[in-house]
Amino acid sequence: MARTRLLFACLALAAPLVPGTATAAPLAAPLLPASGLVLSVQPEMGKLSTTQLSCEPAGGRHKHAEQACDQLLPVEGDFRRLEATDAMCTMELNPTKATLRGKWRDKKVDFQQVYSNPCVLRAYTGKVFDF
Template sequence: MARTRLLFACLALAAPLVPATAQAAPLPASGLVLSVRPEMGTLSTTQLTCEPAGGLHKNAKAACDGLTPVDGDFTKMERAADAACTMELNTTKATLKGKWRGKKVVFEQVFSNPCEMRVHTGKVFDF
């Protein structure tokens, strides 16, 4: 009986020293190249990494927060309900290429103007 108590006492003291093996596996890397090409304007490009948010994108955290619920597909993002844009015609192409959680992604969508693009994509293409 004394041996059993001694064994349990040793195990209790040693438990904090054993590294946890049931940790969640890290998500595969998400590295994206984003570009915006307005018909009347210049091409803009940046890099975005998510999980953790970073890269050259000036709003990296907000952009990643917008892409996460749609699994990296900005074409599935919902239009901001309270936003309004002018009727300006300046077709603008938004492109996203790279890897999202280890899977190759390529998405592209054309909007009637830069304002409409921002309304539909939040901070993703605000760089």
């Protein structure tokens, strides 16, 4: 019994003398805050369509999430600042409201714009509202 106590006492005293083998984890690069958005398209003559889009990393239910995020990154999530494409659209009058709400890099966003028809909407917003 005395031997066991002596052994444990020696081990307890020697433990702090043994060098540790744990290594510190490398510092990780700071991650950009995620951007989570709800997008909707409401044509006057048609049904409401809604989807979810997350960026950084790209994902969500949006069928072109990666391309949509690539387009939104340079304009800081404001689809109204996207450049129009050279699409050929008819002169059909079907006012179509595009709405984007949620969070872009930790900042609340709430944008909406009305376009003359769905084709013009896609011409001005590319893949962002192509879902």
